[in-house]
Amino acid sequence: MSNKTYYITTPIYYPSGKLHIGNTYTTVFCDALRRYKDLRGYDTYYLTGMDEHGKKIETVAEEREMSPHDHVDEMAAETKALWDRLKISYDDFIRTTEKRHKTVVQKIFEKLLDQGDIYLGTYKGYYCMPCESFFTESQLGENNTCPDCGRETSQLEEESYFLKLSKYADRLLDFIEENPGFITPESRKNEVVSFLKQGLNDLSVSRTTFDWGIKVVSNPKHVVYVWIDALSNYLSALGYGTNDDALYQKYWHGDEVVHVVGKDILRFHAIYWPIMLMALDIPVNFKLHAHGFYMMKEGKMSKSKGGVIYPDTIINHYGLDELRYFLLRELPYGADGVFTPESFIERINFDLANDFGNLLNRTISMVNKYFEGTIEFDPNVTNDFDDSLESLIAETKDNYRESMETLKVSEAIRAVWKLISRTNKYIDETTPWILAKDENKKADLQNVMYHLVESLRHIGIMLTPILLDASHSLFNQLGIPESLQTWDSLQFGLLKETEVVKKPSPLFPRLDSDKEVDKLQSILRGEDKETQKPVDEDNLATIDDFNKLDMRIAKVVSAKYHPNADKLLVLQVDAGEAKPRQIVAGIAKHYSPESIEGKNVVVVVNLEPVKLRGEESNGMLLAGSNKKSLKLLTVEGLNPGDSVS
Ligand code: MSP
Numbered sequence: 001m002s003n004k005t006y007y008i009t010t011p012i013y014y015p016s017g018k019l020h021i022g023n024t025y026t027t028v029f030c031d032a033l034r035r036y037k038d039l040r041g042y043d044t045y046y047l048t049g050m051d052e053h054g055k056k057i058e059t060v061a062e063e064r065e066m067s068p069h070d071h072v073d074e075m076a077a078e079t080k081a082l083w084d085r086l087k088i089s090y091d092d093f094i095r096t097t098e099k100r101h102k103t104v105v106q107k108i109f110e111k112l113l114d115q116g117d118i119y120l121g122t123y124k125g126y127y128c129m130p131c132e133s134f135f136t137e138s139q140l141g142e143n144n145t146c147p148d149c150g151r152e153t154s155q156l157e158e159e160s161y162f163l164k165l166s167k168y169a170d171r172l173l174d175f176i177e178e179n180p181g182f183i184t185p186e187s188r189k190n191e192v193v194s195f196l197k198q199g200l201n202d203l204s205v206s207r208t209t210f211d212w213g214i215k216v217v218s219n220p221k222h223v224v225y226v227w228i229d230a231l232s233n234y235l236s237a238l239g240y241g242t243n244d245d246a247l248y249q250k251y252w253h254g255d256e257v258v259h260v261v262g263k264d265i266l267r268f269h270a271i272y273w274p275i276m277l278m279a280l281d282i283p284v285n286f287k288l289h290a291h292g293f294y295m296m297k298e299g300k301m302s303k304s305k306g307g308v309i310y311p312d313t314i315i316n317h318y319g320l321d322e323l324r325y326f327l328l329r330e331l332p333y334g335a336d337g338v339f340t341p342e343s344f345i346e347r348i349n350f351d352l353a354n355d356f357g358n359l360l361n362r363t364i365s366m367v368n369k370y371f372e373g374t375i376e377f378d379p380n381v382t383n384d385f386d387d388s389l390e391s392l393i394a395e396t397k398d399n400y401r402e403s404m405e406t407l408k409v410s411e412a413i414r415a416v417w418k419l420i421s422r423t424n425k426y427i428d429e430t431t432p433w434i435l436a437k438d439e440n441k442k443a444d445l446q447n448v449m450y451h452l453v454e455s456l457r458h459i460g461i462m463l464t465p466i467l468l469d470a471s472h473s474l475f476n477q478l479g480i481p482e483s484l485q486t487w488d489s490l491q492f493g494l495l496k497e498t499e500v501v502k503k504p505s506p507l508f509p510r511l512d513s514d515k516e517v518d519k520l521q522s523i524l525r526g527e528d529k530e531t532q533k534p535v536d537e538d539n540l541a542t543i544d545d546f547n548k549l550d551m552r553i554a555k556v557v558s559a560k561y562h563p564n565a566d567k568l569l570v571l572q573v574d575a576g577e578a579k580p581r582q583i584v585a586g587i588a589k590h591y592s593p594e595s596i597e598g599k600n601v602v603v604v605v606n607l608e609p610v611k612l613r614g615e616e617s618n619g620m621l622l623a624g625s626n627k628k629s630l631k632l633l634t635v636e637g638l639n640p641g642d643s644v645s
Helices: 021-039 055-063 068-085 099-114 165-178 186-197 226-231 246-252 263-280 311-317 320-330 341-371 386-405 409-430 439-463 468-478 513-524 543-547
Strands: 005-009 043-050 092-095 118-128 133-135 154-163 256-262 286-291 294-296 337-339 374-376 497-499 551-561 569-574 581-585 600-604 610-612 615-617 623-625 630-632
Touching (some): 005 021, 068 092, 092 099, 099 118, 099 263, 165 186, 226 263, 256 263, 311 513, 320 337, 320 468, 386 409
Parallel strands (some): 005 043
Antiparallel strands (some): 374 497, 551 569, 551 600, 569 581
């Protein structure tokens, strides 16, 4: 029996500038939903990509003195690298400049032209370049300004093809009425309905005033207007209209199709897109979700207003889970949210470090202290507080599921945090430190520990789509087997026994609030010294200094924990010499001995030997690091002893 299918898409981004946390929100949001559906056992497919055509991109490329091709290639590579950093689990990244996309758009255009849904006419209007939008005179603001952004528009009259929106308006209205979940939130649906009720003008769908676009095959002086081009990506990426349309058949005609967009592009997706599909005789079987915007205290997130925050800045300083958590938790369903340094740091300190991280820490410490790290389930022992904790565990699963299914990710997270608070309260109620004083209460104490671990296991499962590293670490630290990390194992009592790690590693270190708020504020003002990292010009190394170092590839032959220091590993490495060389490295917090054995690392072998806590070290490993993580430099395809320069 095959699993239900789930196809989820982000809008495709304009390569007009670096993506800030506002635009990355949609991608993280879809990633969380996709991971949730994976957890539920769906056959999922996640599409994202880039919307690379249009006058605006042509202009940005010109300003950079680059060809549009080179510009979009560079932006696409940057964006993919960003998604990799954010561990976005996408399956495909479609670019509208790709041949596979162009062919489909041209086919769609010609088909609509042949059947009379597209016709040639004259376009008279006002164009706002930054918004890529045309307006009629009656839509303009004061002094003919753009009604959306307030900037100046320019007047245009040109030959253009038009899509007959008017022909489909009533059919679309009926469709919306008959399919209540088609557009969410409800308020957005109402916006669309009232817009439709005012009547639709036919949509201009081609341009002759610029080149950077997909040519209309039957009349190549026209390029296809960017929205028809862009929206088609949801089909072209699946191979629609080609010989290889298996993905299209499977996912578009499958069980669930979800488009997630920001509220600013609601109309395109709620009106033009279903009408295009109706005209093409393709089922309109998607659900559309339009979320609000992340704003800054001062208003819109915009580089020119000085209020932009980039995802890599947050990851460098605080970590990926911290960013994901904030983004997914802070934007309320259906409304706008605000990024402030204070709210960001508070969420880390209160929600992540205090409530969640501390619960895991305390639990592991107590299990070690009272039971030498091992506990088991004894259903015959109970206390007065078990029932209420157990029923909240069950209730949380239902609330979480319902919220995730209706795309209320922030509410799903809130439900999990309610369970976290309840579990913390359970510790206060059951007072394990008092039970521990009485030998006869051993079984009661174990029952309390068991409830804490079991509750945390449930919390970990529900957080897997949200906090990628922390949920993983939670399972490892609690010794939860993979079979009990699944959705189906969300049932109290399935864990029979476990052995937790000897020493907990904090999931989220508590931050110095004042210092970090200041730091974020200076990042926002563009004054952050740490990210600028100036080179110390007064203290430059000469080539001779550099050449003095003998750096080589070395294979880690064996590794063990240092007997007297928990931050150190003692390694034997083969650096191409007669016998292995011992190196002591401060990497035990980041690598276990097993995980490093067999790796080809880079070592400096001509350092003076030193004794570290009684163990001699004859060299140094090279690694990259920031505040949160450390990664050894490893090299594939070379042999021990090969030189590094
Ligand atoms: N290229 C079009 C989409 C075509 S889809 C067929 C586009 N691109 S965009 O790069 O301008 O925007 C991409 C997404 O980012 C949109 O969903 C937009 O709503 C979203 N956001 C841009 N700024 C945002 C915030 N400040 N907050 C949340 N989302 C924001 O539109």
